Amino acid sequence: MTSLTLAGIRKRFGKVDVIRGVDLRVADGEFVVFVGPSGCGKSTLLRMIAGLEDISEGELRIGDRIVNEVQPAKRGVAMVFQSYALYPHLTVRDNMGFGLKVRGVPPHERRQRVEAAAATLKLDALLQRFPRELSGGQRQRVAIGRAIVGEPDVFLFDEPLSNLDAELRVHMRSEIASLHKRLGNTMIYVTHDQIEAMTLADKIVVLRDGQVEQVGTPRQLYERPGNLFVAQFIGSPKMNILPIEAVAGKLPGQPKTASLVGVRPEDLELTEPGSGFVDARILISEYTGASSLLHVQLPSGQVFLVAHDGEAPPADTSVGLAVEPGRLHFFADSGRRAD
Amino acid sequence: MTSLTLAGIRKRFGKVDVIRGVDLRVADGEFVVFVGPSGCGKSTLLRMIAGLEDISEGELRIGDRIVNEVQPAKRGVAMVFQSYALYPHLTVRDNMGFGLKVRGVPPHERRQRVEAAAATLKLDALLQRFPRELSGGQRQRVAIGRAIVGEPDVFLFDEPLSNLDAELRVHMRSEIASLHKRLGNTMIYVTHDQIEAMTLADKIVVLRDGQVEQVGTPRQLYERPGNLFVAQFIGSPKMNILPIEAVAGKLPGQPKTASLVGVRPEDLELTEPGSGFVDARILISEYTGASSLLHVQLPSGQVFLVAHDGEAPPADTSVGLAVEPGRLHFFADSGRRAD
Amino acid sequence: EELRFTVWTGNEAHLKMLNGFAESFKASHPDVSVKFETIPPADYTQKLTFQLAGGNPPDAGWLMEDAAPTFANAGVLEDVAPTLNQAQGYNFADFSKPALGLWTASDTVYGIPFSTSPFVIFYNKDLFDKAGLEDPLALAAKGEWDMARFQEVAKKLKETTGKWGFEFKDGQGYDSRIMHALMPPIRAYGGDVWANKECGFDKPEAVAAVQQLHDMVFKDQSIVPPGEQGDYFSGNAAMTINQISRASLMEKAGFKWGIAPLPTGPGGESPVIGQAGIVVFTAGKQKQLAADFVAHMTNAENVAIAAQFFPPARTSVLESDAFVTSNKLIPAEQMKIVADAIAKGKVLPSHDKSPQILTAMKPRVDALWRPDANVEASLKAVCEAIQPLL
Amino acid sequence: MGGLTQKQLRIVNQVCWTLALAVAAIPFVFPFLWMISSGFKSASEIFGSPSLVPREWQWRNFVDVFTYQPFARQYFNSLYIALTVTALTLVISSLAGYALARLRFAGAGLISLFLVSALMVPEEVTMIPNFFLIKWAGLIDTHWPLIMLPVFGPQGIMATFLMRQYFLALPRELEEAGKMDGLSRFGVWWRIALPMSRPALAAVAIITFLNSWNLFLEPLIFISSLEKFTLPLALSNFTDPYGTPLWHLQLAATTLAVLPILIVYLIAQRQIIESFALSGVKG
Amino acid sequence: MPAKPTTGIVTQDASTPWLTLKMREAMEAWLFIGPTLAGFLIFFIGPLIAVVWYSMTEWNLLAQQATFVGLDNYDDALFRNPDFWLVVRNSVIFALGLVPFNMALALALAISLSRRFVGVVFFRTVFFAPVVTSAVAWAIVWKFLLQGEAGFVNQMLAHIGINGPNWLREPDWAMAAVIVTRVIKMVGLNMILYIAALQAIPRDYEAAARLEGASNWQIFRLVIWPLLGPTTLVIMVITTIGSFKVFDHIYLMTGGGPENGTLVLAFYIYKQGFEFFDVGYASALAMIMFVIVMVLTLVQLALRRRDT
């Protein structure tokens, strides 16, 4: 009974519309990720679900209950903040036990539950420390631990990994994934890192300017982005886009309405000049160990990125670019996908 | 005459030894990158070269000159700071011309040189703006422009890209590379991002705890890391390491002294269970679009990362891991490479 | 050459007169100019001390009665007797003996009294008329103006007009002007605050006097009580006690007024005088010149001129008709009262530890001015506090 | 849910708070209103009527204020002294604060410690020897002590620490960039550190100005000539020739003394409060 | 652009400069700190030493002669002068009344005014305005407002049926009145400091606590208040020192009376030194005051350190 339903949700700050009508259903136990560029309203939406911002218009249900006017603490949600928001003056134990304490849970039960959560997150040895004595990853885990202790129905995460370095991010990402597997709760996760979104989500919600651009599984978004925005937002390095006129000859599977064609750097292959769908000249070839990233210039002057496995040709070589027909994405003038 | 020589350079802050004897020669026109984990002394070393920290011991030469006690401005170096350090109260033009003005270069020459530099960096249209009116990448370029107008012999960069988002980083990286190509100056570049190091450097210096671990070209470091530390530091996701006993049977090319074996995630291939050099069970499979990152567990309980192109098997599948013999790295107990 | 002369007044008319003296001094000393420096009255003595201690001494200056003994004892005042004795036609003997008390010690003369101003009753004729009462001047003429009558009148005034019957000097009777508030009644009752190193506050005469005041404040509620601003000069109290120099304030008062002698009491008539003198400072650079100027300022002619503002201590001037008519604001008959009071009056008590004594007294006197205070016990406490200092 | 939504509840709550604040504000505002209104009353009305609206507007009080004593001159004294003190304090304290924050030299810690100890000592303690010092220098009854004592006294040291605190929080890199560009140490301070410390400078300027503007004890002790008075002394000096306060003039003058500061404050209040917040006035 | 620049930064002066970078930096530091240090020695350290010396003399400012009397002045102050202990007591009462009241009010106002709402700027201005007003003006006005009967305060109280005391004429009430008017004058400064501190607290703490079910009071008590600790300490120290230094306010409002009820240390020192001109005694008192303030400050700092 911990599904979530957003119906026509809107949020105005003063005169500014920040969330402009969002409809969404999150099933019980689902891991939903909100992505979108900075300022698109991800945090705001999450905070509305938590009850930290009130809802200007629309209806929010958690389970069957309309919770628009329910106090945050009574919604059965827990939130992990980007800044972790660990109380600096409390030990890890007290940080995790804080919610139980204010709710009047008796000390011995509190102790038990905190320790259980700490065990789950391998925080046992750190219970007496203060947040300032912890590393980034440890803090992150304490923040999650604090959320777990309250046994919420729904977990909300607001960019929980953005303060960590790359290495740790990979690690914590997998920890969150396994946590979800273990607890099975509904989780809503905000990030603007699309790798995080791809790897974690059952379902991704792409937001832009307070509106939902596309909802789908990571694979759907990667393979069939609904529009230009989603196409360029998902995937890294981002999708190369080209006006369809710049290509000599008709492309396979090209729909009538299409005016732009997109192709991902990892889908491009180098061929002999003239044999691909377009020719190019290599500008820079960046060796990164496993593969090289080539910056190539098309005759139209545009620069494409090509992810190339193995030995790369030197700069200034002329090459052709080939691609499997199924890997081309076509878009109409309006930006919508055209098939 | 703009080579750089560091001989027995040490730095103490109070009682703490931060740089513990660094010897290094940087040839004229070379692009050298310092990498290393946070706190290893990269910035300190760079700042000693710039003259912003004094040198506790050792000798620093720029060209033929010993510059230990020469003031920063008189060393013929220019520095691009991580935070760009643009003067917020000056326009782009004045920011770039500041150093010339301080040095008493006459206005018309100042103008010329600023405009020449601005043209090189495509900043012409922004000269009247204030730093706060610029985007991150533009600020970055102004910071570089400011360094260029002084026509220094040596450029120093301290993590110049770390404040930019991933997309822009890729772009600015290639701009810096082409700048080096064009100017041909000696450049020293600090980063803790090893992709940056790999793609930019003629020569990488890996630092750890105030000491040089290895110096070499990107390819040398990637393909023949000198020790365990360098092996794990260069390459992303990082190299998997396994005690040699955990592998059933002898590995091809295994030296006598070796006690550990390392293999990069991108060098691993999935095979039928039993057919690789070791078996494993898939824990998590992270779909990232182009490829999947698999977390697999070995019988010894250790977790390996595997970069897998194309469709990944689901979690819990048992698989074998195969690798080309030349792609194995062996290390002695001491951590040194064993061949 | 320039002489620096400190005064407390910033009043233009006063300064004009003083500058007149400086002008006429040029007749005998053509190169000398005198600069009068005003130090505000509130901190006059203190600032003067700073100037002396601070190495910036004026040559001569005005000195209040309460500071005279302190300064004389500290040896910062120059003996001007030789100069005066040599001055032509000065006639030092003309000064009334009682008025010189504070300023001389055997043959030494530390200063010359320049303002010898008796305390008188100022009354608001309009309020008396409104209350249907005879005014104090008339009562005094009939010989009925005594302390008992004073209390009665004040009470009636309060009851009928709603305004206060009496206000202490400048409304400061509970703070900076304790002595001005207490002295007149105590003297009228025949007592004294201290004499011959002995405290007089706890003597029966003083106790009776203060008891009467206390009754008036708290029983009759006819005297402006502590913590209240009554202000005679703006018409909110019918009587006050002050010096005649204050008559200048009455010009703008907007009501009819008069002055009368202090009420008599069991001790008979006992006018009280406030005094200030002019002195030469030892630390000054031009002592002789300064002394000459003091002699010039206090010669008979100039004292007569000064009499319009500052009642004189020279008997010749006091007895002249000129003095009685010198003050435009006050009718001659009332000026007679003033002259009379100067001749008979006693100067306010003084002491070389006045600041300490006043400070020591202050808290005990504060305790006195509570509705439920025991007057006798309070005054005993006052005596205990000040006796060691006397 | 008692009929009211969260939002409505919050609004009701806010209205109640605002009302409570308005009540709390009365003792803060009323003295000003009373002072201004009394400045327009006649002497007798000040005592007579408690009404805030004068029966008769005595504009001439504001003229008399200037004829009674050299009030314009005294006003100017206060102004120029306060400005001088502020300017000097800004320069001296920011120089020292910069050295303490940025420069490495032996003895820095000890000096900081010494300076901090001065913050704990009330001015009264050192006033007497300072009096003799000033006397020795022959500066009694001049404005010098009113300038030097605040600049070098606890107030100046407080300013030094404020500046130090702020400099510490500034990014070093800008200054280092200046150094690389060839600025001398002084140049770095003047052309980079100072322009970036505007909020702290503003906070220091405001505190210093107010302190000097309101200085009472020092002028009381050092100044005796009327035309050298500063405002606080002048205000308590509106007495008749015999020392009785002339309340109507005193209050009119007080109004004149307070209003400009209040108006400047009102105009600049956002910046003022922000500069305090930014500079983290924390000592 | 040529690959190798020819002009620009000087590279030719091959000789090593005679000043090492370290020495140069130290020299610059002393130059920068010089004026402050000189002023500090002249106007603070010197005088402080002088005070110690004066305090062991008997010295009347007018008479200009000092005689050495050893610790007599201290002996007199501490053991023979009954007024001294009264004055210390008054100072302590003043501080004990003023500091908590001031801080509590400042905090309450800061909390109310740290959020944005219509009128917040107005209220901040109002509560800060007395801070920028001169103490003289403030004292003059309040003296009027606090008159026994005609005073505005009591007239207002009379309206609601309360017979107000004669504020400035009864020792206990006078102390209360002096404290309250001082608090009203100065509370704005602490309020601003608290507002700055509150705004520096990340909003997430409050949000997190609210999500976990904490009431407003719990949020304040368990989260906000501990986070304000350092600010509270600074404010406490500053306010305490300030309360011991109060001079003009009392000088003008009560002159130390009634019945010495508001005679505080700073004022007493002033009286001894600049009214009685007893320099030696005043200096001894000043030293005692120095010690008291120093001890109080150190105690506050120590208590705080133990807390964290």
Ligand SMILES: Nc1ncnc2c1ncn2[C@@H]1O[C@H](COP(=O)(O)OP(=O)(O)OP(=O)(O)O)[C@@H](O)[C@H]1O
């Ligand atoms: N309290 C507020 N008042 C006014 N505008 C606000 C407020 N909070 C957020 N906004 C605005 O709402 C928009 C969405 O903000 P939000 O924080 O939800 O973005 P976001 O998607 O979380 O961005 P980021 O990735 O940078 O965290 C922004 O334009 C922001 O300026």
Ligand SMILES: Nc1ncnc2c1ncn2[C@@H]1O[C@H](COP(=O)(O)OP(=O)(O)OP(=O)(O)O)[C@@H](O)[C@H]1O
């Ligand atoms: N001024 C200083 N005083 C004392 N220690 C310092 C100082 N500056 C740096 N350190 C110490 O020197 C070590 C190296 O610092 P440095 O800034 O050079 O590291 P880094 O390699 O640049 O790290 P990062 O990647 O985080 O920038 C760190 O342990 C740091 O704490």
Ligand SMILES: [Mg+2]
């Ligand atoms: Mg956000």
Ligand SMILES: [Mg+2]
């Ligand atoms: Mg660094």
